[in-house]
Structures are given as structure tokens and as C-alpha cells.
Amino acid sequence: MSEENNPAETAEVCAEDVDCPGEEAFGFGDDLELNQFDGLPFSSRYYKLLKERKTLPVWKLRCEFEEALVSNQLVIVSGTAKTGRSTQIPQWCAELCLSAQYQHGMVVCTQTNRQQAVDLALRVADEMDVNIGHEVGYTIPLETCCSSDTVLRYCTDDMLLREMMSDPFLEHYGAIIIDQAHERTVSTDILLGLLKDILLQRPELRVVVLAVQPMTDKLLKRYGSIPLINLEASCPAEVVHSSSHNKDYFYSALRLVLEIHRAKEDGDVVVFFASDEEARCAQSILQREGTRLGADLGEMVPVVLCPGQGGLLAFLTKQPDSKTSRRVFLSTQQGVDMCWAIESLNFVIDTGVQKKMVYNPRIRANFEVLEPISQCQAGLRKQLSGPTEESQLPAENTPQILESNITPTALFLKRMEIAGLGQCDFIDRPDPEGLMQALEELDYLAALDNDGNLSEIGIIMSEIPLEPQMAKALLASCEFDCVSEMLTIAAMLSAPSCFLKPPAGLSHEAVQCHRKFQHPEGDHFTLINIYNVFRQSQREQYINSEKWCQDYFLDHSALKKAEAIRSELTDTLNRIELPISDPSFGTRTNTLNLKRALLAGFFMQIARDVDGAGNYFILTHKHMAQVHPHSGYGAQSQKLGLPEWVVFHEYTLSENNYMRTVSEMSPQVFIQMAPLYFFYNLPPSESKEILQGLLDPDGNRKRKDEKQKAASLSSEAGSGCAVMPQSYDRCVIQ
Incomplete structure (x- = not known):
């Protein structure tokens, strides 16, 4: 960080009104009547809040923190939220960057919770006596409140990771604060792993990690001789x-x-x-x-x-x-x-x-x-x-x-390798089995090339803010001219559930209301129905959409979020110049194409009803599952019966091992869309043999004869069965 200084750009005095080493070079000085960030006179509220700020535990260690920040690339601060660390330290870092006239970048502070990021930004803007969205702003999923004047920004950790897609070395920032590192979210852990390499590439960058023990102890062992600042907060509560x-x-x-x-x-x-x-x-x-x-x-x-x-x-x-x-x-x-x-x-x-x-x-x-x-x-x-x-x-x-599915993490890290960053130095390395499964899944989705690097499809998938399977389904919808409908499915599944839990005594009424939206092809299609009718209710002047949602036991806020997600996904497809087809929901062609696109991404999540009673066999791991009672099939099963083959969005191990968001699918379409090298790696089962018979009717009969012959030879010679070859053509949708 440069030590150039403008005498007019100075900050508040330290808590004990003593000189801090290095403060002149970095703009830490006496109070002035003009706000150094916007050049306007301070309001009376600024001085009132400043008095409150000086009572915070963190303020007593301001001089120590500033000295450490001047002399070190990385500083660790140990203390809880009650110490004022999350509001004061980002402001002091902003003063540091201001003293260098932002030639090395601005300040960003990550949070693990989106609402916390917003609340902190509002509070800090108030304390700095500036307007929110100008000098101080925030970025959370689906919402940005920043401008070209923003010098201090709060954001969620996953949003900062997404920024690295276009700015892998975070050159936009001169100081980065990683807050709540002890929460050990996937995004925060990846940031800490990648920042170690970024710090080597950018000696002017300053990083502050805010955490509590024992995370601070682990970081000290990891980074060696770096300053640790301990904060203590009083706790009056019993x-x-x-x-x-x-x-x-x-x-x-x-x-x-x-x-x-x-x-x-x-x-x-x-x-x-x-x-x-x-x-x-x-x-x-x-x-x-x-x-x-x-x-x-x-x-x-x-x-x-x-x-x-x-x-x-x-x-x-x-x-x-x-x-x-x-x-x-x-x-x-x-x-x-x-x-x-x-x-x-x-x-x-x-x-x-x-x-x-x-x-x-x-x-x-x-x-x-x-x-x-x-x-x-x-x-x-x-x-x-x-x-x-x-x-x-x-x-x-x-x-x-x-403990998480790290397939999205593997896709992101592969993208970072292309950007020039080295291997992520994990604080705790992912489980090898989980990592291998993630890479295998990316390979099945055609996101990797023959050398294990990202393919062209993988690069495009990494640009789309969705789980890899859904991103692949959305890409496939571009080929099958059903993008509009797939955007709606992706948005509805990314947002919270739109179904409200009915009050006591109204369960039957809620089921009747939800049944009006049910589509015979399955839950994915039902979600499109709900979204389309919701959008129509917004366009009708005489309908109050909130009241309409309440009447039909639907969550208005969840549907609004789905609307925002769909808009963001549309912007992403436009930015990477992918075609968006006109809506044609309800036609036979559109229904078939939607199933093809879904299976292009979710071919690993298929199941077959083996007894006609709703006991589904999941082909990938041979578990038995049932359709969740809230599924449309749960309500229709007695009247119409359950489909034999289904594709599902989510499977959760529970008392009844439920599948959620289930739609009927044709085994013929599955054979068309699933990569053959995935299909042949499925564990043996009656369901697999049925599919194999559809794939090669004549060959299936021949294979049965060969299998019986091999079994008899095996029993005589004591040898094992032959291994299936592993080299097959890839998925139709590349």
C-alpha cells in the first residue's frame, strides 16, 4: 500500500488521543469539520455516533490495529460482534485506502448472511455520515446498492467469489475484510484458500480476517508470524x-x-x-x-x-x-x-x-x-x-x-485455474471421495475435456449462477427451444418454496387450492403454471397479487424472489449471447423438449416404481424412495396412479427417503439424453436391464446368453466376471 498522503485527508483521533506509529503516512490524524469521503461538512449526528463508537471495545485497540495494518499484509482480529469489529475496522481500512488515494483499490467486507451485509452497510453509512449506495454500499444476491463513488462495500462471501470470475486477483480492492471466518462456510473457506496465493501476487494488498477462537489459532498456525489482535466484549446477560x-x-x-x-x-x-x-x-x-x-x-x-x-x-x-x-x-x-x-x-x-x-x-x-x-x-x-x-x-x-456437495466448488476452482490462480490452499481439504464424485459429475455433464480441464460447455456453465446440473439443463434448453420455460423452472427451484404451510384446520383448503395448478406431466410443469398465473395476477389491475397469493396459500415473497432470479438469469444468457426462445408452454412439442432439457442435466436423478405402489428404485445408488406428500403426484396418486419412470430434483434421506419436485419421464428420452459412459457405469439392476433392452433390443438378448455362458465358465474356472469397458460416446448435448 502506497505511503503517499494528502494532509487534507485525515481521520478521527485514536481512542486515547495518542500518536499511532505510521498514522501520518496513512492519513490517521485529527478530526476535521469536512468529511474526508465526500467533502461535505459533518452533521451533528456524526459527532453523536462518534461518541458512541469510541465506547466500543474495538476502539481501545485502534492504534494497535492501524500499526499492524501498515506493516503487514495480513492481520487477524479475534472478537465477537459486540466489540464493534464489523463496523469500525472496515471504516479504518477505508481511511487507509483513501490515504493512498485508492491507487490500489477500494475496501470490501464479506458477510455470511445477506441481511447482515445490508444492515451493516446502513449502519456504517450512518456512522461515516455519507449516503448509502454512494460512498458506502452493499452487494447481495439479486440486489446491488453501489455506485462509482463507493469506497467501502459490504457483500456476501459468495458474491465476492463470483466477482473473481472477472477479476481473479481482486485488483479492484486495496483491502479485503473476511468477517465471520469461524462460520466456515464453503465460500469463506475458498476465499481464504485463494487469498494466500493472491497475497503473493499483490504485495500492496491488505487482508483482515475477523474470527473467534479456535479459528484464530488455526489461522496463526497456517500463516505463521502475523499479528493477532484480541478484542473482549462485556457480557451482561445471564x-x-x-x-x-x-x-x-x-x-x-x-x-x-x-x-x-x-x-x-x-x-x-x-x-x-x-x-x-x-x-x-x-x-x-x-x-x-x-x-x-x-x-x-x-x-x-x-x-x-x-x-x-x-x-x-x-x-x-x-x-x-x-x-x-x-x-x-x-x-x-x-x-x-x-x-x-x-x-x-x-x-x-x-x-x-x-x-x-x-x-x-x-x-x-x-x-x-x-x-x-x-x-x-x-x-x-x-x-x-x-x-x-x-x-x-x-x-x-x-x-x-x-459436509456439502462440492460439485459447484470444483467447477469454480477449475475456472480459477484458467484465470491463472494456483491450487486452492484449503484450510481443511475436502473429502477425497466427495472431490472425486464432484469431478465425475462434471465429466458426466461434459463440463471437462479429455485432459480434465474445463471444456467450452464447462466455461459457459461456470458463468451461470446455478448448480451445475441446472446450468446444464438451461444450456440444453437453448438447443431444444424451451429456454423461457426452463428459466422459470430454474428460478422457482432456486427460490424458497412457494407453498405456504396452511394454518391449523385449513390443510384441506390449501390442498384444493394447490391442486388447481397441478400439471399432469409433473411438479416441474406445475411450477411453471404457478409462476405464469402469478405473473398474470400482477398484470391485472383489479387483482392484488399479495392477496391473491394469500388466498391460494402461496408465498408472495418467494414468488417475487423467483421473479428476480429469473430476470438475473435472463440477463446472464443475454450477456453470454445465448438464444432465448419464445414461450410455447402447453404444446406437446414444448413438453417433450422440456423433458429432454431436464434430463440433459438431471439424468443422474432418475427412479422407477418397481411395484406400482409408489416405491421408487433410484438407479444411481440402488436406494428406495417415495414421492414427497406435497408433490402433485402425492395428491393425484389415488385417482390417476403414479408414473413408472420419474426424474426428480432433490432426494433427502429421512424417515421415508423422499424425492421432491418429481416429473414423469420416458425411458426412451432418458436413453437419448444420458451419456452412454454414465449409463454403463450404473450399478446392475432390473431397471438398468429394461433400459438396456430399449437401447439395443437384439444385443440385449445376446448379452444375456453371453452372461449365462460367462457365469458357467466362471463357476468352472473360479474366475471373476468381465469388466465393462469404460470408453463410450459422450452425451448428445455437448
Whole structure:
């Protein structure tokens, strides 16, 4: 970072009004009446907020941080959100870049949660006395609030990764802050792995990593002699621990809430549950129980703390409506960083467990597990239990890269190799089996060439912000003239589910409403029906689309998000100059072409009803599954029966091993679209033999004879069976 300095461009004084080494060279100086970022006079609110900022724990270490940033490429800061690290450190980095007149770039700060990125950007713009979207902005999926004047930008970690597609060495930035590194998301881990190489290529770049122990210890071992700045935050809240070994942890936590409320002690309560479903269930129970409590205890207001809620920060900082009112915030691990804003928080109840989805690469499916939280997570929740309790918890969060489908990660890293970046230096290397399965899947999708590098199709797939299988299906739709419909399917499956869970007693009405949209060809086609009717309701002046969604038990916000995703995907196809066909949904040709395009991407996800009773055999891993009850086939099965062959979007290991988003497909179309080298690698089964018979009727009879002859020879000679050749033609859609 250059040490050129403009005397007029200086910042606030350090917390203790002492000189920091290097501050003159980097523009760290006395307060001025003019804002150094926009040249306008400071408002009175700026000075009010500045007074509050100086009380934050991080401010005491400002001089130490600035000195470390001047002298080192990489600085690690250990501390929780309550220290003010996520708001102050990015501002100090912006001052550093300003002192160099941005000749090395601007500042970006990553977050693992999109709403957190927005809330922090709004707060920092307020503190810096500038307009949001100008000097301070944010970028989250489907929403950008920035301009050419932006010098400090908050964004989600996955959005910064996507930027690397066009700027692999992140040359647009002079300082990069990786916040919440301890969350160990896939995107954050990849950023940390790639930044190690980028720092070698760009000696002027500054990187700050914000995390908590034991992640900071792991980073120190990884990077060697680099500065570590420790922040400590006071914790006035009383923490009540509900042991994770208690099978009744859910109701134990609710009983603790009621006991606290009956004790009439002041303050709000936060309860950490294992999942969002538990938090919503707890809200319903507490609302019901609250009506039975005496009026003398005051009102109890249960609130689900969901990270995606807009305007949540203002609500959290607001005091309760009355002295007798108590708010009970019901959260999961994703809501931890928002709890710093609850000024009236006095009690934390921690169940000590979490529910998470873990990917099994062998069967290409997720399964839900209930497991204890880590000591790191417990510490973040202000869990100050004794050594006995802590020893029962794992030391750190499990990296998501070890539990996720890493096929999209493999595709991205292959793209980065083309851009000139070296191998990603993973903090924790992905499981070799998962990595091999990811590369195999990319090969099946024709995303790799014969040398294992990205093919032309792979390069185009990496440009599309979708899972590789869906990206391939969208590319295939360009050849089959059904792009408009496939864009809708991709958008609806990328957005949250559009089906609302009906209130108690209205389940039958909801099923009847949803049945009106059902398409006989399957759930993918039903999603197109829903989207098209929703768009029509928006165009009709006399229809209120929100009310229409409510009447049909559909989620308006989910459909609006699908609309935004579809628009983004359309822009992407236009940018890479792929053709977009006119809509022709409902015609026989369009239906067939849509199935072809779907199978071009999802040929690995086919199943056959083996007994006519809805017990489906999945050909890729020989598991049995059933259609999810919310599927259109679930509602139609008694009247119309279930299709024999289906393609599905998602398979989850659960009590009934459900397939979600299921559509009928023809085995003939599957044979046409699936690569032969994938087909012949399918494990042996009756279903495979049926398909093989369709592929080569005469040869199938001959192979049966040869198999019987080989078996008899094998029994006589004691030799094994022959191995199928592995070299076959690739998929029709290249």
C-alpha cells in the first residue's frame, strides 16, 4: 500500500488521543469539520455516533490495529460482534485506502448472511455520515446498492467469489475484510484458500480476517508470524445452559422461559434452538401459554429471529413497548450475530444442539443430523458453562466444505485455474471421495475435456449462477427451444418454496387450492403454471397479487424472489449471447423438449416404481424412495396412479427417503439424453436391464446368453466376471 498522503485527508483521533506509529503516512490524524469521503461538512449526528463508537471495545485497540495494518499484509482480529469489529475496522481500512488515494483499490467486507451485509452497510453509512449506495454500499444476491463513488462495500462471501470470475486477483480492492471466518462456510473457506496465493501476487494488498477462537489459532498456525489482535466484549446477560444430552431439550428450554417470566426479572430473553422449524413451533406454544398467564406478570412477546428479515436491526434495538412487556427472541445459530443489537437482553437459553444437512457423495443426497454445537458456537452464544459441559462439545465448527456437495466448488476452482490462480490452499481439504464424485459429475455433464480441464460447455456453465446440473439443463434448453420455460423452472427451484404451510384446520383448503395448478406431466410443469398465473395476477389491475397469493396459500415473497432470479438469469444468457426462445408452454412439442432439457442435466436423478405402489428404485445408488406428500403426484396418486419412470430434483434421506419436485419421464428420452459412459457405469439392476433392452433390443438378448455362458465358465474356472469397458460416446448435448 502506497505511503503517499494528502494532509487534507485525515481521520478521527485514536481512542486515547495518542500518536499511532505510521498514522501520518496513512492519513490517521485529527478530526476535521469536512468529511474526508465526500467533502461535505459533518452533521451533528456524526459527532453523536462518534461518541458512541469510541465506547466500543474495538476502539481501545485502534492504534494497535492501524500499526499492524501498515506493516503487514495480513492481520487477524479475534472478537465477537459486540466489540464493534464489523463496523469500525472496515471504516479504518477505508481511511487507509483513501490515504493512498485508492491507487490500489477500494475496501470490501464479506458477510455470511445477506441481511447482515445490508444492515451493516446502513449502519456504517450512518456512522461515516455519507449516503448509502454512494460512498458506502452493499452487494447481495439479486440486489446491488453501489455506485462509482463507493469506497467501502459490504457483500456476501459468495458474491465476492463470483466477482473473481472477472477479476481473479481482486485488483479492484486495496483491502479485503473476511468477517465471520469461524462460520466456515464453503465460500469463506475458498476465499481464504485463494487469498494466500493472491497475497503473493499483490504485495500492496491488505487482508483482515475477523474470527473467534479456535479459528484464530488455526489461522496463526497456517500463516505463521502475523499479528493477532484480541478484542473482549462485556457480557451482561445471564446464560442458562440446557444440556444437549437432554432428549427433551426443546420443552426444557420453553419451561425455562416461563420460569424466568414468572420470576418477574427484567430483561428480554434469547433462546437458541436446533432449527427454524423448532423456533416457529416454540413461538406458537409460547403465544398460547402467554394467554394463560396472569395479567400481573406482564405481556410475553415471542419473536422468531430470522436472519432474512428486513428492518430487523431497528426492531432489535428498540426497547419493549412497556416496562411489563418481555420479548422472547427465538433463534438458531444463524441469528447469533444479530443478538448484539438487543440492548435489553438479560437472559440467554442455549439448547446446545443444532440440526444440519450433511451431503453423502456416494448416494448424491442430503440427510438431516442432530448434533451438539461446538465450543466455538457456545462461546458466541455467551455460553459460559463450566469445563464439564464444554468438554462434551467439539472444539470448533465443522467446515461446511466437508459436509456439502462440492460439485459447484470444483467447477469454480477449475475456472480459477484458467484465470491463472494456483491450487486452492484449503484450510481443511475436502473429502477425497466427495472431490472425486464432484469431478465425475462434471465429466458426466461434459463440463471437462479429455485432459480434465474445463471444456467450452464447462466455461459457459461456470458463468451461470446455478448448480451445475441446472446450468446444464438451461444450456440444453437453448438447443431444444424451451429456454423461457426452463428459466422459470430454474428460478422457482432456486427460490424458497412457494407453498405456504396452511394454518391449523385449513390443510384441506390449501390442498384444493394447490391442486388447481397441478400439471399432469409433473411438479416441474406445475411450477411453471404457478409462476405464469402469478405473473398474470400482477398484470391485472383489479387483482392484488399479495392477496391473491394469500388466498391460494402461496408465498408472495418467494414468488417475487423467483421473479428476480429469473430476470438475473435472463440477463446472464443475454450477456453470454445465448438464444432465448419464445414461450410455447402447453404444446406437446414444448413438453417433450422440456423433458429432454431436464434430463440433459438431471439424468443422474432418475427412479422407477418397481411395484406400482409408489416405491421408487433410484438407479444411481440402488436406494428406495417415495414421492414427497406435497408433490402433485402425492395428491393425484389415488385417482390417476403414479408414473413408472420419474426424474426428480432433490432426494433427502429421512424417515421415508423422499424425492421432491418429481416429473414423469420416458425411458426412451432418458436413453437419448444420458451419456452412454454414465449409463454403463450404473450399478446392475432390473431397471438398468429394461433400459438396456430399449437401447439395443437384439444385443440385449445376446448379452444375456453371453452372461449365462460367462457365469458357467466362471463357476468352472473360479474366475471373476468381465469388466465393462469404460470408453463410450459422450452425451448428445455437448
